[in-house]
Amino acid sequence: MSARILVVDDIATNVKLLEAKLSAEYFDVVTATNGIEALAICERGEADIVxxxxxxxxxxxxxVCRRLKTAPSTAHIPVVMVTALDQPSDRLKGLDAGADDFxxxxxxxxxxxARVRSLIRLKSVTDELRQRALASRRLGIADPLVAAAAETGLNGRLLLIEDRPLIAQRLAQALSSFHSVEVEGDAGKALERASEGDFEIVLVSLDLANYDGxxxxxxxxSLExxxxxSVLMLGEAGDQGRVLRGLEIGAHDFLVRPIDRNELLARARTLVRxxxxxxxxxxxxxSSMEMAVMDQLTGLHNRRYLDGRLSGxxxxxxxxxxxxxxxxxxxxxxxxxxxGWGHDVGDEVLREFADRVRACTRGIDLVARLGGEEVVVVLPDTPLEAARAVAERIRARVEGEAFPIHxxxxAIPVTVSIGVASRRAxxxxxxxxxxxxxEAVYRAKAGGRNRVIVSSAA
Incomplete structure (x- = not known):
């Protein structure tokens, strides 16, 4: 898995060492000697990981990390802090700045x-979503990157899988100060709860008594x-081999015991964010996909969707x-x-009209706004006489009760003219x-409106 890795260090020998190691693993390496240069490279989109x-x-x-993580254009880039500092307070400071690892x-x-490959896999998925989301701005949707970069990572929904009650209680107590935490000691039940619950992070102990973490x-x-x-592994200090294996199979992060409370909170917050x-x-x-095929006023499918789907x-x-x-x-x-009433009332009438039409159709039917006040209903597996009955049911539903406004x-009375046709050999x-x-709906209007006209047989 190749990627562009930005190495940022003011000491040339450190840069050369990392560059040599990463190049040997077939990564493309970009270098910078200061923060300003690094920010500029990331802004230009020339780095997959820092x-x-x-x-x-x-x-x-x-x-540098704080600026990268708060800017909408660079917040998605994984950052690994590399330093000689080894105090828990230093790690916490880096994680609080938004670093993905230390x-x-x-x-x-x-x-x-292992860490680089894990973060690159994560970024490849995020990049695809970013490109599609950025395209949605052309449809008038608010910039998704601004909202995403402003996320705090608090009030997460966490599932802790730990079968040792005292350890589980201590971890849950630490996490519950900022998140909602549920604990499960049985691995089989945990998988079921994770599938059915609305969780954001699953914390997995690698030392479960009766199951391989x-x-x-x-x-x-792997489950859909x-x-x-997000999966956060909890391992022992001598468990490096298993932890690295966990990163290879897709876990997102890890902590080794003894677990520092502040680092636990910082890593959980990073994963939630x-x-x-x-x-x-x-x-x-x-939203952009829905806007491409849906009429925003009525909630019906639009003309574009109708043209493509009707042919099929x-x-x-x-x-x-x-x-x-x-x-x-x-x-x-x-x-x-x-x-007479204004376009706001006209919009209310169209929304109510769409609701009444939907109420008279099946889930397999295609209901689309053709344009203006025209709606098309396509009825599969429905012969002409049955279609006439559906049309009459819609007409009666529209006429039967005045449309509420303001x-x-x-309320105002509303009626509809309907033309019906079926596929001919x-x-x-x-x-x-x-x-x-x-043509049948034009005849219905010419004949006095509020009626159903069926296209003549071949």
Whole structure:
């Protein structure tokens, strides 16, 4: 797995050493000798991960990390602090600045490579989400990166898997000051709870009495319902081999005993923040996908979706020799509603109209706003007479009760004209069927409105 790694250190020999080690593992290495230079490289998108020295003149590593993690354009870049400092307070300061990990010199090569590969895997997923989320800004969605970078990482939902009651109680008590924590001592039940619960982090003890903690980590990362959870391993001081193996199979972070309370809180906060960053990007992508196919006023599908989906439904109907019908609905005198009551009331009427149409259709039916006050309903496996019955049911539902307006302080009568058509054996495309339904709705309007007209048989 190749990636561009930025090594930041003001001592040339340290830079050369790390550059040689990483290049031997086929990573592309970029270097910087100070914080300003490092920030500029990251802003240009030239680094996938940053190995950052703490003790630098001018701007130290903590400040560089803080700036990277608070800027929307660089908050997604993993940062590993590399330093000779080995006090818990130094590690805590680095994690509070937003660092993803903290390696102490002299650096263990196996630990370095395992951590780098783990963070690169994480970033590759985040990068794809970022690109899709950034595209959503063209659709008018608020910048997702700004909200994601502002995440605090507090009030997380955590599941602690530990079968030693006293240790579990001590860890849960420490975490519960900033998060909601549930404890499970049985590995089988823990996997089930993680699948069904609304958790953000799962903390897994690698020393469970009756179950392999690494296997549990692997299962959490492989199951569909739990693969997006952050996994934090809890191991013993001599467990380096198992911890590195855990990073290889997809765990996100680790702590070794004795566990410092402040470092536990800092790492949990980092994982929560990172997971919520990804969730916000996913939500933005989902919103952009919905906006691409949904009409924002009515909540119905839009014309773009209709054009693509109707063609497929028509082809399937012809291939399987199954019935397919279409309704074209046009709200009567809608221009008079807009002119007499205003466009706000017109919007209220359209939303209520869409709700009533949906209430008369099935889940397999396609309901889309064609434009203005026109709506199309596509009815698979529905012959012409059955489609006529659906259309009449919609017409009666619309006419049956006046439409509430002005926050239900008033109401106005609304009716609809509907044209009905079905696929014919000689139809080449769905456009021919849709055209017949459109002609039928014009006849309905010409004939007095508030009626259903069925396209004549072939």
């Amino acid at each position: 190995l950052l020295d703490v003790m630098m003149p001018g701007m130290n590593g903590f400040e 390696l102490t010199k002299p650096i263990d090569d196996a630990a370095l490579f 690494l296997r549990l980590c692997s299962q959490l990362r 319902r739990t693969r997006n959870l 990172r997971k919520r960053f990804a969730e916000r990007l996913r939500d933005s992508v989902q 439904m028509f082809d399937e109907s012809a291939l399987r020799a199954r019935a397919l019908s279409v309704l074209v609905l046009d709200v009567d005198h809608f221009k008079a509603v807009n002119d 926050a239900r302080t008033a 000689g139809d080449i495309s769905a456009a021919e069927m849709l055209k017949r339904a459109d």
